[in-house]
């Protein structure tokens with residue numbers, strides 16, 4: 001398994017992160033390995049693998065499906081905010097607004 005990206009800065013203190021929605025979007029973009037501006041199911045799977053390693057394809061598929069408002073199979077920038085609920089539940093990331 002080739003590591004293509006520099007390690008994403010997740011859980012820097014070993015605790016679930018707090019980030020704003022803007023930071024969350026920036027963070028997600030680190031996982032956009034084909035740089036098309038959207039997060040595919042495959043890319044979301046990588047997010048899950050990096051954050052916990054114990055998450056399944058099924059869960060990543062579910063994350064994409066629940067956030068994918070226009071049902072094209074990808075999370076675009078507008079739809080990323082729909083991932084917030086998924087992120088807080090499955091990834092332990094707290095999205096704060098300030």
Ligand SMILES: [Ca+2]
Nearest residue numbers: 032034036038
């Ligand atoms: Ca992508």
Ligand SMILES: [Ca+2]
Nearest residue numbers: 068070072074
């Ligand atoms: Ca979509």
